[in-house]
Amino acid sequence: MRKIMILLFVLSATLSFSQEKSNQKIEPIGDLYEVTIYYDDGSIMQHGFMTKDKKLHASWESYYQNGNRKCVAIYDNGKKVGTWYYWFMDKKTKVVYKDNKIVEVEEMSIE
Structure with missing residues (x-):
């Protein structure tokens, strides 16, 4: 029974990992990786760059499933800036970050 439970755990972990992989594209670009993560319908959920040691770096954008922007961000080796x-x-x-800390917040209405 224990072997069956272990096999089921490994199988479910493998399936969820492979499913997660099919919804993302990672391409090396110089010293960085360009990462695109997709919703199940194929629209872009997130797009940005990551260092080789898996820290978010440079621009990063998130989108709602309808294609509208959710967030535009900037990272410096994993720190919000x-x-x-x-x-x-x-x-x-609008949120201004310095060394991972919020230094200014401004809320605006969209017309």
């Missing part, structure tokens, strides 16, 4: 923008319903929020 620079000006980020978030969109939610009729609001756009």
Whole structure:
């Protein structure tokens, strides 16, 4: 019985890992990897860059399933930096980060 449970665990982990892999594309670009993650319908969920040691780096964008932007972000070796923008319903929020810390927040209405 224990062997069956272990086999089922390994099989489910393998299936979920392979399913996750089919929804993403990772391509080497110089010293970075370009990463694109897709929703099940094929639309882009996230797109950005990652270092070889798997830290988010440079630009990173997230999208709602309908294709509208959700977030535009900037990372420096895994740290949040620079000006980020978030969109939610009729609001756009600007957040400025420095060394992974929020230094400014401004909320705007979208017309």
